[in-house]
Amino acid sequence: MEHTDPTRESYEALPYERLVHRFTHPERIARTARLRGFEPAPVSTARVLELGCASGDNLVGIAYGLPEASFVGVDLSVRQIEAGQRRVADLGLENVVLRAGDLRDVDEAWGTFDYVLVHGVLSWVPEPVRLRLFEVCRERLSPEGVAFVSYNALPGWRFRRLVRDVSLAGAAGGREPRERVRLARERLALVAENVFDAASPWGRYLAARQKELENESDGEFMHEFLEEQNEAFALRDVVGWAAAAGLEYLADAQEPYVTEEPPPQVRRALEALPDEIAREELLDVLRERTLRQSLFVHAGGPARHRVDAVCGAGPRAELEITHLSRGILQSTRPRASALARLQATEGSRVTSLEHRNVTLDPLAEKVLVLLDGSRTVEEVAAACGWPVAMVEAVIEGLFGKALLEG
Numbered sequence: 001m002e003h004t005d006p007t008r009e010s011y012e013a014l015p016y017e018r019l020v021h022r023f024t025h026p027e028r029i030a031r032t033a034r035l036r037g038f039e040p041a042p043v044s045t046a047r048v049l050e051l052g053c054a055s056g057d058n059l060v061g062i063a064y065g066l067p068e069a070s071f072v073g074v075d076l077s078v079r080q081i082e083a084g085q086r087r088v089a090d091l092g093l094e095n096v097v098l099r100a101g102d103l104r105d106v107d108e109a110w111g112t113f114d115y116v117l118v119h120g121v122l123s124w125v126p127e128p129v130r131l132r133l134f135e136v137c138r139e140r141l142s143p144e145g146v147a148f149v150s151y152n153a154l155p156g157w158r159f160r161r162l163v164r165d166v167s168l169a170g171a172a173g174g175r176e177p178r179e180r181v182r183l184a185r186e187r188l189a190l191v192a193e194n195v196f197d198a199a200s201p202w203g204r205y206l207a208a209r210q211k212e213l214e215n216e217s218d219g220e221f222m223h224e225f226l227e228e229q230n231e232a233f234a235l236r237d238v239v240g241w242a243a244a245a246g247l248e249y250l251a252d253a254q255e256p257y258v259t260e261e262p263p264p265q266v267r268r269a270l271e272a273l274p275d276e277i278a279r280e281e282l283l284d285v286l287r288e289r290t291l292r293q294s295l296f297v298h299a300g301g302p303a304r305h306r307v308d309a310v311c312g313a314g315p316r317a318e319l320e321i322t323h324l325s326r327g328i329l330q331s332t333r334p335r336a337s338a339l340a341r342l343q344a345t346e347g348s349r350v351t352s353l354e355h356r357n358v359t360l361d362p363l364a365e366k367v368l369v370l371l372d373g374s375r376t377v378e379e380v381a382a383a384c385g386w387p388v389a390m391v392e393a394v395i396e397g398l399f400g401k402a403l404l405e406g
């Protein structure tokens with residue numbers, strides 16, 4: 001199939017940052033699905049496919065903790081896939097295959113999958129890819145399979161759209177991605193600092209976003225605000241595209257339940273709405289939701305019980321996925337996750353065993369790379385030139401962030 005070259009070029013020039021997306025973890029998806037009365041395939045031996053997986057960091061983070069499950073990732077960007085393949089080889093992971101290609105070409109030769117993950121893709125691809133994406137999900141899903149599809153959500157994302165418009169105008173003269181990001185940042189700063197009415201909602205919003213975006217990497221900035229294609233959708237439209245492909249909306253992976261009782265007037269307004277989608281859309285406004293992470297299953301399956309998503313009548317999903325015992329703190333030769341150790345040699349952002357992004361401080365970074373299970377705490381302290389008690393405190397901190405495995 002003909003590839004969308006502008007998309008590929010932009011991701012090759014400024015690859016997406018290494019990030020894992022905690023709600024894509026099949027364990028969390030399975031727990032949310034079960035709360036809706038849908039019994040998904042066992043996670044420990046599942047087959048997992050990720051469409052638009054970039055360098056596969058998200059998939060690798062999941063695969064590292066599920067050695068009996070198998071994982072396939074596909075992305076248009078050859079450069080990102082090659083980087084991911086090197087990472088998989090360095091870690092010696094035998095349960096991950098990363099392939100460069102167009103997601104539209106994923107056919108029956110790829111087999112079927114219990115979990116299909118599509119994070120940060122739907123909003124970024126042109127309509128034909130968007131519609132095919134749902135067909136691929138349905139065609140590749142096993143009968144008890146669950147697809148995860150995230151997208152920028154309306155109406156909340158319209159606020160970010162304002163920032164995108166200012167950024168796009170600023171970047172207009174730039175030729176290559178880094179220059180465009182620089183120009184866009186300059187324009188945002190100029191506008192935020194000189195807006196005629198700094199006390200107006202517009203002035204305050206721009207100033208707050210501009211400050212926030214100073215901490216965002218060029219890659220994140222580029223793909224959120226300067227990509228040629230970046231759309232936001234209402235839940236109703238997304239559910240419609242999925243239905244046309246033969247999929248049924250199950251739930252959202254993130255905060256499916258509101259634990260606090262809403263005020264009576266909100267409850268009455270929600271109860272008066274005709275269907276679950278209308279209730280979800282009102283909740284989106286009340287929550288200022290800008291991102292949806294929706295789960296889909298084959299249409300026409302067994303009836304599910306609809307958990308009351310309004311007032312927390314259903315049990316809240318227990319979404320933590322590791323249950324590490326404090327006993328490992330007694331280990332004479334502590335061992336940190338090999339994935340995190342490898343990542344720490346390249347930068348301060350690592351993936352935890354709970355599939356979260358963790359930014360290490362310099363002390364933690366220094367200790368973590370030494371915790372390969374071959375050294376005692378005293379030897380680590382000697383290698384760092386620090387007192388043993390200080391190293392013990394750092395190790396305790398690493399345990400708290402789910403980075404210790406033995």
Ligand SMILES: C[S@@+](CC[C@H](N)C(=O)[O-])C[C@H]1O[C@@H](n2cnc3c(N)ncnc32)[C@H](O)[C@@H]1O
Nearest residue numbers: 011052053054075076077101102103119120121
């Ligand atoms: C915004 S990035 C998201 C990356 C990753 N899933 C994440 O959320 O961190 C979108 C990714 O989709 C990929 N992509 C876009 N169109 C594609 C297509 N037709 N087939 C496969 N990958 C595609 C891009 O190369 C890019 O890596």
